[in-house]
Amino acid sequence: MIVIATFWIIAGWLCGWMLLLSMRLLKPPERYPVQIGQQSGMGKDYMLTLPAMSVVIPARNAPDKIGALLSSLAKQTLRPAEMIVVVDAAEDETAIIAAASGASVVTAGESPEGWADKSWACWRGAHAAKGEVLVFLDADTVLEADGLERLGLAFQEKGGFLSVQPYHWMKRAYERLSAFFNLIVVFSVGSGQEGGAFGPCVVCGREMYMDAGGHQAVSGEALENYHLGIVFKRQGMQVSNRLGRGLIASRMFPDGLTGLIGGSRNSFSGGIFATSPIKLMAISIWIAGAVSAVTQWLAIGADPSGPAVLAGALFYLAYAIQIVMMLRYAGNFSFAGLLFPLPLLVFLLAFILLVYRTFARGRGNWKGSRSGPAGQAE
Known part of the structure; x- marks a missing residue:
């Protein structure tokens, strides 16, 4: 079990770096006065x-x-x-x-x-x-x-x-x-x-x-x-x-929290299923690695040897640091990445609800509006 968990942790961690490199900020331009519909000097030529x-x-x-x-x-x-x-x-x-x-x-x-x-x-x-x-x-x-x-x-x-x-x-x-x-x-x-x-x-x-x-x-x-x-x-x-x-x-x-789960579920309901197969695979492996970085402690608890505990701590810390780096681009999450098992658990529970809602009921909404299986407004 430890060997399998180690494989997913390393594979997921590497996929995480690939995903992190795909994040792009809209960088601030050099400051200069601009007006709509008019030409303005930029201090350049x-x-x-x-x-x-x-x-x-x-x-x-x-x-x-x-x-x-x-x-x-x-x-x-x-x-x-x-x-x-x-x-x-x-x-x-x-x-x-x-x-x-x-x-x-x-x-x-x-x-x-x-x-x-x-x-x-x-x-x-x-x-x-x-x-x-x-x-x-x-x-x-x-x-x-x-x-x-x-x-x-x-x-x-x-x-x-x-x-x-x-x-x-x-x-x-x-x-x-x-x-x-x-x-x-x-x-x-x-x-x-x-x-x-x-x-x-x-x-x-x-x-x-x-x-x-x-x-x-x-x-x-x-x-x-x-x-x-x-x-x-x-x-x-x-x-x-x-x-x-x-x-x-x-x-x-x-x-x-109820609004968070419902709103988050809607925000990525279509995108996660519409994304490219390669990227979806990378995201899935990354999530699996994050889960393994947490569940590995079940196996370590059954055999708490020194090397196993050290490896488990290093794997957890590696994922936590990576997630902290990712989140700094997304919002003021502070050090939520260091406690990533909590938001990970909420995500997994909401994802299960999403699968049920998508395939069993076929619904999605925008600010209280509703759409049917083909997106038809109801």
Whole structure:
């Protein structure tokens, strides 16, 4: 048993380093003044022009979250050309808050048959937008003061389709139990070479969005962002996925442990099954190695010799250090990686529930909306 556990620990640890190297931050550019639609000197021998950017925010039942995002948008070094908040109904409290903050409010209404609610809201917002560049932001995200500027510069440099995973900001201890959920999402989506994308923050040209079919092309997908990246990739456009530490943040699970498990399960429900076989194998081996680094102590406890205890401690520490290094890119997990068996256990329990929900019931949701086996809205 110790030999088998050792094999999985070493194999998983090596796969973990491969996965860690695939993580990409959106690096901050050199500071210089930039204005939308105007050329600005950069202190160099060249000039820069950024196109007008329309920020589209699908906001379902988000009156307690939308204010922070709109406030951060009002403080940007590079102001958006317009802010469009898409709500279920005009009398929604979210709509009232958005209008008071100077945003244009679009009422999505009931999603048509075959459409997931979030895709429909994004599609409606995109058609209302007038800017050359569309920036889709989830209502529970918050941008740093230069966030929009950096997104515009990154899009200007990379072109195509850019998605950014927010830095997970946590305030309470239980939120750090989401460690493995965060990492699995990051690893499954990757840097964009295989297609797929993060959902909370997406940037693309309006014209290319319409040409590719936008959210209409993924209307029935529960994990619309992942499949939207694939659509752009198949159209021959570059897809770039980055981590948003220092640029955009989100407190994902403020509603307790139940909300954490349910929300985390939904966030990676489609991606883990849609990811490439090679990457899925690497993730699976890494998880198996982490489990073995914990369960090895059952065998060591039955025969607690000095060398076995030392090897077990080294294996555990090797995994803990690796996970700490991974988590520093994903959120303020502090030293949760040193106690990784706890978030690992929560992940495994939630994964079992996910398998049951996916294959036995065939459901997924966005902020309370529901979709059937083929992603059809119910």
